[in-house]
Amino acid sequence: MEIKAQVYYSGAQGASPIIMAVVTSLDITDRKRSAQDLDRLTQELVRSNTELDQFASIVSHDLQEPLRGMSGMLRILKRDYQDRLDPQGLEIIDLAVDSSVRMKQQIEGLLAYSRVKSHGHPFELTDSSAIIEMVLASLNLQVQENQAVIHVDHLPQIMADPIQLAQVFQNLISNAIKFCKSIPPEIHISASQDNHFWQFAVKDNGIGIEPQHFERIFIIFRRLHTQDEYPGNGIGLSICQRIITRHGGRIWVESTPGLGSTFFFTIPIPEPQ
Numbered sequence: 001m002e003i004k005a006q007v008y009y010s011g012a013q014g015a016s017p018i019i020m021a022v023v024t025s026l027d028i029t030d031r032k033r034s035a036q037d038l039d040r041l042t043q044e045l046v047r048s049n050t051e052l053d054q055f056a057s058i059v060s061h062d063l064q065e066p067l068r069g070m071s072g073m074l075r076i077l078k079r080d081y082q083d084r085l086d087p088q089g090l091e092i093i094d095l096a097v098d099s100s101v102r103m104k105q106q107i108e109g110l111l112a113y114s115r116v117k118s119h120g121h122p123f124e125l126t127d128s129s130a131i132i133e134m135v136l137a138s139l140n141l142q143v144q145e146n147q148a149v150i151h152v153d154h155l156p157q158i159m160a161d162p163i164q165l166a167q168v169f170q171n172l173i174s175n176a177i178k179f180c181k182s183i184p185p186e187i188h189i190s191a192s193q194d195n196h197f198w199q200f201a202v203k204d205n206g207i208g209i210e211p212q213h214f215e216r217i218f219i220i221f222r223r224l225h226t227q228d229e230y231p232g233n234g235i236g237l238s239i240c241q242r243i244i245t246r247h248g249g250r251i252w253v254e255s256t257p258g259l260g261s262t263f264f265f266t267i268p269i270p271e272p273q
């Protein structure tokens with residue numbers, strides 16, 4: 001079709017129709033080639049992502065076994081030899097046990113991270129208010145201990161994997177309580193419609209985050225504090241990001257250090273059938 005049009009045009013201008021036809025066909029070939037290149041690159045990316053997921057899953061699964069053995073040996077060492085060890089020897093064993101517990105948590109986190117896509121459930125109509133109720137019930141102890149005050153607006157029904165949506169809220173609310181100064185944490189959960197997306201917000205009055213860390217905190221194992229300051233393993237937000245990406249949305253943070261943070265995430269609203 002395109003070649004025909006070019007021949008007509010060049011004839012009218014007195015130029016060689018053949019040259020025009022060659023130019024057009026080169027153009028089409030180029031476009032075809034770049035479409036094929038893009039296709040190949042996309043397939044390659046999907047393949048390497050799948051391989052990376054499988055790799056993380058296999059490694060984290062297989063590392064659990066030797067780690068269990070090592071932790072068991074350390075416990076036996078402490079139980080059977082503590083009379084023969086001086087205080088420094090005992091302290092070293094305690095530190096080794098602590099490290100193995102942390103490593104176990106990190107391996108479990110990596111396994112959970114690698115399973116977000118492969119072990120997710122199908123999306124279904126999900127009442128996000130009911131999910132929040134369930135999450136708050138499971139966080140009840142942390143809420144009570146910290147005298148946290150939580151305001152929840154009316155939240156919409158959305159298409160989501162309910163278990164993963166609960167995981168996202170659980171991580172965000174639990175962080176909002178944890179990364180708080182001495183005052184009681186005050187948290188506000190809301191949602192608004194933004195074009196074809198529901199945009200959720202979890203706002204706190206906690207310690208806040210410096211802007212240069214806004215993206216970094218979503219990378220697995222990245223933390224801004226020591227275990228003594230705030231305990232954790234640096235996995236929660238990376239899992240939230242994977243879950244939201246699986247749903248076709250995005251997640252980000254806005255914050256003023258010292259005043260608090262708001263974590264936002266979006267979930268697409270399906271087109272009416």
Ligand code: ADP
Nearest residue numbers: 175176179208217223224232233234235236237
């Ligand atoms: P963890 O909570 O186990 O450290 P996360 O992946 O949930 O891991 O969070 C990564 C880091 O992001 C935290 O260590 C903390 O520095 C920062 N962060 C997360 N949520 C908040 C929050 N509500 N207020 C301040 N900092 C936060």
